[in-house]
Amino acid sequence: MKSAKELLQHFQKQLAAITSLNTLEELKIEYLGRNGRINQQLKNITQIDPSERREFGQELNTLKEQITQEIELKRKKLLQIESTKQTIDTTLPAKSYPKGSLHLVTYAIEEISHIFEKIGFIRMSYPEVEWEFFSFEALNMPSDHPARDDFETFFMDYEPHKEHGKMVLTPHTSSGQNREMRRLGKPPIRMINIAKTYRPNWDASHVPMFHQFEGLCVDKRINITHLKGTIDYFAKQFFGEERETRLRPFHFQFTEPSFEVDITCDICQGTGKVNGEKCRLCKQGWLELGGTGMVHPNVLKAGGIDPDEYTGWAFGFGVERVMMMKPGIGLNNMRLLYDGDIRVLEQF
Amino acid sequence: MEYLETDADPYEMQKYLSLSGPSIETVEKVGDDYVFDIEITSNRIDMASVFGVAQEAQAILPQFGKKAKLKFNPLEKYTFDNLHAEPVPTHKLDVTIEDPELCSRFTAMVISDVQIKPSSEIIKRRLELSDIRSLNNVIDISNYLMLSLGQPTHMFDFDQIKDQKMILRRSKKGEKMTTLDGKEFSLPGDDIIIEDGSGRIIDLCGIMGGENSSITEDTRNVLFFVQTYNKRHIRKTSMTTGQRTMAATYFEKGLDPERVESAFVYGIDLLLEATGGHASSELVDLYPHKREEKKVKVYLKDIHRVIGVTIDEKKVTAILEDLGFTVKRHENEELAYPDGVYFEVTVPTYRTDDVDIKEDIIEEVARVYGYYNLPNNISPLIYIKQPHDMEMLFKTISKSKHYLKHIGLHEFINYSMVSEELLKNLGMDPSKHLKLSNTISKEIEFMRRSLAVSLVKNIKDNQGKKDILKIFEIAKIYTPRNEDLPEEQYVLTIAVTTDFFDLKGIVEGLMRELNINNYTYETKETDLLSQNTSTAIMSEDKQVGRLGMLRKEYAENMALTEDVYIAEIDFDFIQNNYSITKPYKDPITTAMVKLDATIDMKERVYGELEKKAYNASHLLQDIEIIDRYKENLTIRFYFADPSKNITEAEAKHELETILKQI
Structure with a gap:
């Protein structure tokens, strides 16, 4: 029968020789297992003088604890060695998962819808092939308005409607205004219409089809401050909190007063200067965002709404335009979005 | 200044x-x-x-x-009362306006014994700073007046006008003239022109004078012209002839006939001073309908209501007067201030077309008061119900697009219009499509009734740029109807260059993602796709889509170098059958027995086999194809009874039943 001390020395010798987790596990069983050396020793306790049994037991317990600790220590060391043994060239290419793309306009539409949804505007959809009435008359654009001629609007080869005139491709999303007024019957109206629009213009920087988003708000006591605040809200949400907006007088048939919205330039932070030079992107720190205004009383009337009781505002901005103005997009020619080159589209 | x-x-x-x-x-x-x-x-x-x-x-x-x-105000300073010319009427002007519709005011006078020379330094410099080339002391005055007062004018060499006669009339289609920039035109018709009585056209009114009567170094007698024309005719002529002159851009907006007088008087002053000539004809001023100033009534409270802030009424009046309006204040004493205050605003004639109603006056006040002075307020929040179909449409479009993107497809957005050639190449009849009457290109002439036509073109245009192409589009198609707008219907179309089963997997993956399972496949006659490599997607006995290989003859028409597989699904079907998740089922925890069987498929169709198998055994939980060799399929059948453990013998019995039924 070996003394505890001898047993420990023997164990430590064996332990020092171990280089793998498997043999360590074997050693552990050899000493600490059910039939291991420690338990074997314990079985011998009956052969010991009863007065020494207590001390014998304590010694064995201490030994067991020490062996347990040393094995754990050794295991950690071995694991450390094990994990450094394994090496990977982490710069090798990864397993590839499919990566598709969405059209830039899709992202813009989703973001715009979300921004307006938060303040209670519902997204709607209306005909894109429309009667002249909804595209023009209902928007206070008389028949001699230049926007109605062949150079500004696509017409369809189709028998005109008795009341609503010729069939056109919507040159703007504003044709949805009258449609929404008719659908609801009376205010309040909070509508956003994002749709395809068409103009006979196709060259290096123009496309015959593009997208607009139209906002319409009609209610009692709606005034210019609401238009201003809502557009400022949109601009800050879409472009960034640090951006400022301003309104400049403009002219549109379907709004009165009419405005053009400008937003501070992100390149020069609205200063108009980059490193002391004139900013090449903007005019004195401002970029044009689009057109807006208070809904013209004739437009309200055409929608069956009393302009003395209700007022409203509306805007129509270009989807591609605002998206291209978003910092970090880096695309500046709308045509690229519609030339159908996979190498362009797959980037988004 | x-x-x-x-x-x-x-x-x-x-x-x-x-x-x-x-x-x-x-x-x-x-x-x-x-x-x-x-x-x-x-x-x-x-x-x-x-x-x-x-x-x-x-x-x-x-x-x-x-x-x-x-x-000073030139409109007040330059009036006929102050015309400094004392004409010695040696020349007679014979002017006829055939149609008063065309010309709202016509003024003219002849200045004789002029000396053509360079303009004064000040006029020269001002024109050149405005990017207008200085020509001589006569023509320059015409341009100078346009910049000063916004009224284009014209100068003729009076001696070049035969019989000293002028007839203002509509042109006939095909009449010929040469404008003073040397361009020859065959007129589109209905243009406003002046002829000299012999049929010679001397002026393409509002756009450019004729070469035959232009001012040259030898001109001695100048005919000075100031008119206002019907803006519609000017725009049409200018656009169709492509002569986008500065004068045209003014006239096509509609000018104030009252201002003709000031431009005329100022012009005569300048001409006499610059040329040393003298007036030699009577003043001609044909002005059948005098433009009257109009009045607009606006309440102060409405100004406040629309602008959203209170503006002092003195400020309102000052702003309007500085802009040239005349303001008369009235007050209904019975109403509490400011409700009874209103203004009668007289609109100057040059604003007649632009200021019509009280909102126009409100705009004038608001803009000058300053939009920058107004606070930003979000429009008052209120709940408006979005129609359910709209909500589902936008939601499912977005979910579908993102799913397809995540499994590696690329979204395209194409023009809604396509070419006749493309339709024909894909076996479609252009006459069944809505057609644009004024297209600007053959490429965009017909409203598409299938997105596949565009996607096939996309594949063709991108051949060689990628090894495989997998693309999609969700957009409206336009189906003509009788005496109505076309039906606009959303469609999802996918095109891939891989194979049929890849495409089918995409379609089924999307359906699984959207939890749509009420559809089956059925072989059907189809136009665009090859008969034996395509299938219709059916739901409740209605065809809701199709998928398969583009017919070879169309692929050849399009010069495609590989086969293209196309799936088209009506978006209505997706929108109406989408659900956020499928119903929960307890997981099967009892024993599952798997049995394999090899089946000869020579006389069989897999879809039928599967259907029959499920009908034959209610313990059948799943089927999986594990091997395929020639005409043989090795199929693994999974049997279980959720309520108790089954034995292998029971499962074998089920399999035998199935094999008998198929």
Whole structure:
């Protein structure tokens, strides 16, 4: 029968020789297992003088604890060695998962819808092939308005409607205004219409089809401050909190007063200067965002709404335009979005 | 500064005017002068002149604490009463207007014994700073007047006009003339022209004079012309002939016939001084319908209501008067202030077309008061119900697009219009499509009734750019109807260059993602796709889509180098059958027995087999194809009874039943 001390020395010798987790596990069983050396020793306790049994037991317990600790220590060391043994060239290419793309306009539409949804505007959809009435008359654009001629609007080869005139491709999303007024019957109206629009213009920087988003708000006591605040809200949400907006007088048939919205330039932070030079992107720190205004009383009337009781505002901005103005997009020619080159589209 | 006295510097003017009036795009310093590039909106053609901008400045600059006052008003200074010409009527002017519709005012006079020479330095410099080439002392005056007052005028060599006769009339289609820039035109018809009685056209009115009567170095007698024309005719002629002259851009906006008088008198003053000539004909002034000033009534409370802030009524009056309006205040004493206060505003004739209703007056006040002075308020929140179908449409479009993107497809957005050639190449009949009557290109002439036509073209255009192409589009198609707008229906179309089963997997993956399972496949006659490599997607006995290989003959028409597989699904079907998740089922925890069987498929169709198998055994939980060899399929059948453990013998019995049924 070996003394505890001898047993420990023997164990430590064996332990020092171990280089793998498997043999360590074997050693552990050899000493600490059910039939291991420690338990074997314990079985011998009956052969010991009863007065020494207590001390014998304590010694064995201490030994067991020490062996347990040393094995754990050794295991950690071995694991450390094990994990450094394994090496990977982490710069090798990864397993590839499919990566598709969405059209830039899709992202813009989703973001715009979300921004307006938060303040209670519902997204709607209306005909894109429309009667002249909804595209023009209902928007206070008389028949001699230049926007109605062949150079500004696509017409369809189709028998005109008795009341609503010729069939056109919507040159703007504003044709949805009258449609929404008719659908609801009376205010309040909070509508956003994002749709395809068409103009006979196709060259290096123009496309015959593009997208607009139209906002319409009609209610009692709606005034210019609401238009201003809502557009400022949109601009800050879409472009960034640090951006400022301003309104400049403009002219549109379907709004009165009419405005053009400008937003501070992100390149020069609205200063108009980059490193002391004139900013090449903007005019004195401002970029044009689009057109807006208070809904013209004739437009309200055409929608069956009393302009003395209700007022409203509306805007129509270009989807591609605002998206291209978003910092970090880096695309500046709308045509690229519609030339159908996979190498362009797959980037988004 | 000819008209305006102010202490604002040019850059302050730029900033302030842009905020409240005409947008000054750039200010350029040239020597001691500053040149403004100004954008004028189409309704304010009266502002497209030095005087017009000065008048705006008079109203706007004081709002920014700057002094601004008109030195004089040319509209008041230059009137026929002050015409300095004392004509010796040696020349007779014989003017006829055939159709008064065409010309609202016609003034003319002959100045004789002129000396053609370069203009004075000041006129030369001002024109050149405005990017107008200085030609001589006569023609320059015409341009100078246009810049000063916004009224184009014209000068003729009077001796070149045969019989000294002028007939203003509509052109006939095909009549020929050469404008003074040497371009020859065959007129489109319905243009406003002046002929000299012999059929010789001397003026393409409002656009450009004829070469045959232009001012040359030898001109001795000048005929000076100031008119206003019907704007519609001018625009049409200018657009169709492509002669986008400065004069045309003025006339097509509609000019004030009252201002003709000031431009005329100022012009005669300048001509006499510059040429040393003298008036030699009577003044001709044909002005059948005098334009009257109109009045608009506006309540102070409405001004406040629309602008959203309270503006002092004295400020309202001052703003309007500085802009050239006359304001008369009235008050209904029975109403509490300010509800009874209203203004009777007289609109100057040059604003007749632009100011019509009280909102127009409100705009004038609001813009000069300054939009920058107004607070930002979000529109009051209120709940409006979005129609359920709209909500589902946008939601499912978005979910579908993102799913397809995540499994590696690329979204395209194509024009809604396609070419006749493309339709024909894909076996479609152009006459069944809505057609544009004024397209600008053959490429975009017909409203598409299938997105596949566009996607096939996309594949063709991108051949060779990628090894495989997997693309999709979700958009409307336009189906013509009788005496109505076309039906606009959303469709999802996918095109891939891989194979049928890849495409089918995409379609089924999408359906699984959207939890749609009420559809089956059925072989059907189809136009675009090959008969034996395509299938219809059916739901409740209705066809809701199809998928398969593009017919070889169409692929050849399109010069495609590989087969293209196309799936088309009506979006209505997706929108109406989408659900957020499928119903929960307890997981099967009892024993599952798997049994394999190899089946000869020579006389069988897998879809049928599967259907029959499920019908034959209610313990059958799943089927999986594990091997395929020639005509043989090795199929693994999974049997279980959720309520108790089954034995292998029971499962074998089920399999035998199945094999008998199929």
